[in-house]
Amino acid sequence: MKKKFIVFLASLLVIVLGTVNRAKADYGYRVTxxxxxYNDTYYVLENVPYGTRFTPSEYGLAVLEPNKTEEAQAKYYFKGYHISGEEVERDDAYVSSIVVTKDVTLVATYGIKGKTVAYTARFVDEQGKQLANDAVYYGNVGDKAVVSYRYIDKYDPQAYNIRGTLKENANENVFTFTYKLRPGEEQSQKSNRKAGAPAGTGNASGKASTYGSGDAPVEVLDLDTPERLQEAGTAVAEASVSAEAAPKANNGINWLVTGLSSIGGIGIVSLIWVLLKRR
Structure with a gap:
């Protein structure tokens, strides 16, 4: 009888922990x-599902040039986004695409204009065919720039973000995102071609995405790091995961659910331990 009761408690623990994970997955988060x-933009996206990838460029927010005063426009330039509450002076502080795991605020950061140079993001398939228009940005020579991928239907990029130091020669400042068809899409395109339909190259989309299949894209591909040290699919520490939560009342609900479930789980484990000791 006691053994059955212990099995029951263990099963209850599994159910409690599973409920927590589902609650976390169902909870809608806020991205600000x-x-x-130096820019008066304030954009809020509500009820973002857990695990969604948010990329500012998909919402027309890739670059926020200074617009508050003429002096600001003449003196400063947009350098990138950092996560509110995190240190800005690190090379890896800037983000351009994040995975949403909690409420998060991305804040535009600006630098003082110096020796400005252009840098370009390209979006091509594995054969080098262009899938979307190039994106051109500007920064100071020596800046550690970070560029985000662009969502292209039916394709996965080799990386969500590419980071590199800007050089004086703009031709050397090219950040190339190489995309490959997701499993199943290649066969679909071959079938379309056999049937006489044109092969699609994908369309830029303005929606957040939660896809990912085959070889997982690298979170951040750093062009300043030797390629041998950057294995495809390596989980690079995501600044987005350690995001500073924006103040919001709903956070209390999340903490309450997690706290109560943790207490319940500890209680069940303790009870099982006591019963085992008495055997």
Whole structure:
């Protein structure tokens, strides 16, 4: 009888922990994009599902140039986004695409204009065919720039973000995102071609995405790091995962659910331990 009761408690523990994970997955989060000191943009996206990838460029927020005063426009330039509450002076502080795991605020950061140079993001397939228009940005020579991928239907990129130091020669500042068809799409395109239908190259989309199949894209591909040290699919520490939560009342609900479930789980484990000791 006691053995059956212990099995029952263990099963109850599994159910409690599973409920927590489902609650976390069902919880809607808030993503805020702030223009910072020199831009008056304030964009809020509500009820973002857990695990969604958010990319500012998909919402027309890739670059927030200073717009508050003429002096700001003449003196400063958009440098990138950092996560509210995190240190900005690190090379890896800037993010351009994040995975949403909690409420998060992205704040635009600005630098003082110096020796400005252009850098370009390209979006091609494995054969080098262009899938979307190039995106051109500007920064100071020596800046550690970070560029985000662009969502292209039916394709996965080799990386969600590419980071590299800007050089004086703009031709050397090319960040190339190489895409491959997701499993199943290649066969579909071959079938279309046999049937006489044109092969699609994908369309840029303005929606957040939660896809990912085959070889997992690298979170951040750093062009300043030797390629041999960057294995495809390596889980690079995501600044997005350690995001500073924006103040929001709903956070209390999340903490309450997690706290109560943790207490319940500890209680069940303790009871099982006591019963085992008495055997």
């Amino acid at each position: 994009v702030s223009g910072g000191l």
